[in-house]
Amino acid sequence: MTNLFTRIKNTIMADLNEALDQKEQKNPIALLNQYLRECELETEKVRKLVERQYSLKEGFTREYHQATQLAEKRKHQADVAKNAGEVELYTFAVQEQAQYEDRAIRLKEALEQASKQLLELEQKYEEMKHKLKDMNIRRLELMGRENISRAQHQINKVLDNSTYSDRSYSRFHEIEAYLDRIEHQVNSSYHRNTIDARIAQLEKEMKKEETAANL
Known part of the structure; x- marks a missing residue:
């Protein structure tokens, strides 16, 4: 049964890895x-x-200061009770002082540990942020190179007839022929209008000369 589950697991992982490989080949940036x-x-x-962790550190700090203050308070109360000859109060205050002092010791150790862990977490967090920023910059660089590669590929397809489709290339040829026709028509119209204007001017001048001769 164990071998069967192992084979099923391996098969699923192989299929997953194959799917990821295909996805990477199709669109690595995605x-x-x-x-x-x-x-x-x-x-x-x-x-x-x-x-x-910040919150935990603050909590340990509050509890530590509180335990320390209460231990000092009970110590003072024990001294007062002792001087007053109140044995029962003195005994109670001393016991309370010892409990608060023990608690303060534990809290101090916990606070030091929490502070150390907080520092480690902060360092790891800053390291992760820097790595994430660096990876985003690298992604932009890769996207830029990929974009240039795709653009160059399209340019090569357009400019290189051997790798471009006949239909697309013929489209460019049609546009060039159309531009040639327009240019020819414009030039012909320009020359025709220029010739007409010159001949009309010549006829006008000849008429003036004939009129002057007849006078």
Whole structure:
């Protein structure tokens, strides 16, 4: 039965890895974005742990100061009771003082441990933030290179007839021929209008000369 479960687990993991490989080959940037989102979630979890550790440290600090103050208070009360000859009060105050002092010792150790753990968490959190920032910068760099690669590929397809489809290339050829026709029409119209204007001017001048000769 164990071997069967192991084979099923291995089969599922193999299928999952194959699916991830196919996804990476199809769109590596999308997979990278997914990984970064997961890293952001993990970083956010650590941030919340840091905040919680802050709260714990503050709690230990409050309890430690309170226990210390109460121990001092009971010590003073024990001295007063002793001087007054109140044995019962003295005994009670001394016992209370000892309990508060023991509690203060435990709280001090817990506070030191919490402070140490908080420092470690803060360092890890800052390290994770820096790594996340660096990975985001690398993602932008990769996206820039991928974009240039795709753009260059499209440019090469357009400019290189051997790798571009006949239909798309013929479309460019049609546009070039159309521009040639327009240019020819414009040039012909320009020359025609120029010739007409010149001949009309010549006819006008000749008429003036004939009129002057007849006078």
